[in-house]
Amino acid sequence: MPEGHTLHRLAAQINAVFVGREWKVSSPQGRFSAGAKRLDGGVPQRAEAWGKHLFVHLESEIWHVHLGLYGAFSFRGDSEFSAPPSIGAPRAWVEELTPDYDEVGWLIPEPPRGAVRARVQSRSGWADLRGPTTCTVLKPIEYRTVIGRLGPDPLRHLAQAPGSEAPGPALAGSEETGSGRFLHNLSRRRISIGAALMDQSVIAGVGNIFRAESLFLEGIDPATPSNALSRVQGEALWDRLTEQLRTGVREGLIRTLRAEGERRHWVYQHQGSACLRCGAQISVRELQGRRLYWCPGCQRG
Ligand SMILES: [Zn+2]
Structure with a gap:
């Protein structure tokens, strides 16, 4: 199972390639369709890890992921999109991408392979999440409940840089x-x-x-x-x-x-x-x- 350092690397990676830009979110496998709809078209503002949990904050929604034993993110994109190919459980190496773009300049992603619970996509790349234990969307009050138990x-x-830490209720004040x-x-x-x-x-x-x-x-x-x-x-x-x-x-x-x-x-x-x-x-x-x-x-x- 990935330990905490892996989740902090993952949060840093998501901050680097997705935060501050509009993204598309889908669930090719279908098990996260309703959640994906709540995130789709938004602008992720901040990704953070707390222990083995990943949270990606949007305006009023928080994407919550726990990789569990088998979960992993794979990243693919063009030269603007710098990411290691995979974070989480080990995956096979993938060949280099030949980028192709749609009429509004978004990279056209490859068709999903296998059971992709969630796909998040920016103009220059995408990430596929497979096999997580938890993949859900939280309201702020639900988020505080989750971190309050940690x-x-x-x-x-x-x-840390000022503002990069969001203390939970147990830390606040x-x-x-x-x-x-x-x-x-x-x-x-x-x-x-x-x-x-x-x-x-x-x-x-x-x-x-x-x-x-x-x-x-x-x-x-x-x-x-x-x-x-x-x-x-x-x-x-x-x-x-x-x-x-x-x-x-x-x-x-x-x-x-x-x-x-x-x-x-x-x-x-x-x-x-x-x-x-x-x-x-x-x-x-x-x-x-x-x-x-x-x-x-x-x-x-
Ligand atoms: Zn000894």
Whole structure:
């Protein structure tokens, strides 16, 4: 499943190629026809990510997408339309486009391939969304309900251009920092920290890889109850996740092991092999349907 850094890249991409220009929206597959009609012909004003959720704001409508396990956007366009071919689940590479334009100067898109839930199109390119878990249109009050259920997203608490952040109700009028909210959320939960990091109401944007790697690097046993973590541990974990997510946005992939070489992770998917730090055998177990990787030698705290 794409983790938060992927959604922030996606929002930046949509800001770069769609925002401020009229767009056409359709649902070639038909399952999003009514929603597409509400967005079609409008001018997207701002795209943002909050954890694993993407929101694209129009005048009074908000397009809400959650990619889930299989969702992905593919982008195609002419030389004015700079976009990576795909963001989300991996897709096959596509050949270069030979642009052709209609009588009002809009690029003529290729016919949709496969089950395209939503197609958004500008004058110079288009994006196809396939396989999302959520693809819907919200009114502002519904949007506030969705973000009100989400925990702090470390990538939203970085220095941003003024006006680019839209605080939710939980943040509005509050001096509280992201780490403060994270610590508060942990203090109110008895579930293990391994489970809490995947709970999007505790912290938004963390997935299976960042969970395993951050807990390893902080030496925290994933079975530790959330409310038993010390303040210092909680703050260090927040800082670690912030740094990992930020690097993920910059590099477009998750590399937590910074040494040279092919291997990118300390523990994620390295069960059965020797820990690079202590030599103990890396473990794996199922936790709420997802595999949790950790080193029993390093992660005792
Ligand atoms: Zn170890």
